[in-house]
Amino acid sequence: MPSRHGYGQDSGGAAGLTENSSSFKASFDPLAYHAPVLPEEVIHYLQPAPGKIFLDCTLGGGGHSELLLAAGAEVIALDQDAEALAHARQRLQQYGPRFRAFQSNFRHFPTVLEEAGITAVDGILADLGVSSHQLDDAPRGFSFIREGPLDMRMNRDAGQTAADLVNHAEPGELVRILREYGEEHNAKRIVRAIVDRREQRPFETTLDLAQVIELVIPRRGKKTHPATLTFQALRLAVNEEMTVLDEFLAQAPQWVKPGGRIALISFHSGEDRPVKQAFARYSTEWLDRPEWPEPRRNPDFCMRLLSRKPIEATEAELKRNPRSRSAKLRVAERLPTSA
Numbered sequence: 001m002p003s004r005h006g007y008g009q010d011s012g013g014a015a016g017l018t019e020n021s022s023s024f025k026a027s028f029d030p031l032a033y034h035a036p037v038l039p040e041e042v043i044h045y046l047q048p049a050p051g052k053i054f055l056d057c058t059l060g061g062g063g064h065s066e067l068l069l070a071a072g073a074e075v076i077a078l079d080q081d082a083e084a085l086a087h088a089r090q091r092l093q094q095y096g097p098r099f100r101a102f103q104s105n106f107r108h109f110p111t112v113l114e115e116a117g118i119t120a121v122d123g124i125l126a127d128l129g130v131s132s133h134q135l136d137d138a139p140r141g142f143s144f145i146r147e148g149p150l151d152m153r154m155n156r157d158a159g160q161t162a163a164d165l166v167n168h169a170e171p172g173e174l175v176r177i178l179r180e181y182g183e184e185h186n187a188k189r190i191v192r193a194i195v196d197r198r199e200q201r202p203f204e205t206t207l208d209l210a211q212v213i214e215l216v217i218p219r220r221g222k223k224t225h226p227a228t229l230t231f232q233a234l235r236l237a238v239n240e241e242m243t244v245l246d247e248f249l250a251q252a253p254q255w256v257k258p259g260g261r262i263a264l265i266s267f268h269s270g271e272d273r274p275v276k277q278a279f280a281r282y283s284t285e286w287l288d289r290p291e292w293p294e295p296r297r298n299p300d301f302c303m304r305l306l307s308r309k310p311i312e313a314t315e316a317e318l319k320r321n322p323r324s325r326s327a328k329l330r331v332a333e334r335l336p337t338s339a
């Protein structure tokens with residue numbers, strides 16, 4: 001569903017940014033770059049303390065990392081976006097060697113930990129999607145209300161852009177992307193319009209695409225921009241976000257110490273579903289099927305859920321940070337190895 005990271009209409013305004021001031025303000029005010037969501041809840045569940053070490057898979061503006069560091073913990077942080085990394089490194093330099101940051105996709109987190117000589121951590125945090133700064137920064141091409149190149153890559157050094165995708169992908173593939181990643185019911189109609197238009201002239205900019213979508217899916221007074229789900233879907237496809245999440249979920253438990261925790265923050269149902277399913281698989285001790293004579297022990301059983309339902313922002317947080325409105329936090333704890 002459209003969300004803070006799904007290009008809600010308040011993109012920009014909600015973070016208190018004005019159209020042209022985000023980069024300027026961000027260098028002075030960390031919250032203008034990105035306000036971390038569910039901050040108290042993340043700290044409550046991860047329990048940072050001196051002597052503990054955490055992996056922050058999605059450093060972004062460094063807000064969550066800073067909370068862990070301020071509590072005395074050590075943090076290994078990853079981001080695939082070089083610009084985010086540079087910003088957060090500067091912001092967190094006061095923590096010295098307790099903070100180490102690497103440019104990496106978190107699908108490769110085991111390699112980073114291995115290279116840092118770390119075999120297990122006390123907690124892993126992944127705050128999925130893009131930051132407010134990425135969303136609001138027109139040249140990154142994530143926003144359908146700001147003119148910029150149709151890019152959408154979190155890592156600008158690699159991979160195909162959203163323009164590559166809309167200009168060259170098979171129509172059937174585009175329909176699949178819009179349906180699967182955007183749950184866009186008008187996928188076929190939108191793709192037909194995209195194909196008609198690209199045959200005359202390739203897409204180059206965000207507004208170029210947004211306007212073509214708006215022509216075939218009129219707003220009819222609705223608050224949500226008709227390009228919302230298409231942009232969300234393209235971003236997920238460009239950055240292979242669902243594949244990366246699956247790879248991460250398959251590996252994460254092995255890297256957490258007994259009693260250590262994995263905290264995942266998602267922003268739309270497509271992201272939350274695999275997290276919920278993976279946590280359910282890891283926390284189910286016995287499996288049963290009608291064709292089995294008796295239940296069997298689940299070989300993947302290694303965690304317990306710390307909350308059955310996802311944790312969401314309080315009214316107070318929603319007021320101060322409207323972009324937290326679709327955030328869902330799920331936390332699971334690693335059981336002792338003998339469990």
Ligand SMILES: C[S@@+](CC[C@H](N)C(=O)[O-])C[C@H]1O[C@@H](n2cnc3c(N)ncnc32)[C@H](O)[C@@H]1O
Nearest residue numbers: 036058060061062063064079080081105106127
């Ligand atoms: C929602 S923001 C994180 C905000 C951060 N928790 C904070 O407090 O400022 C997500 C960040 O993770 C990065 N990111 C998203 N997916 C990633 C991936 N697969 N590998 C590495 N970084 C990723 C994005 O570039 C972005 O900077």
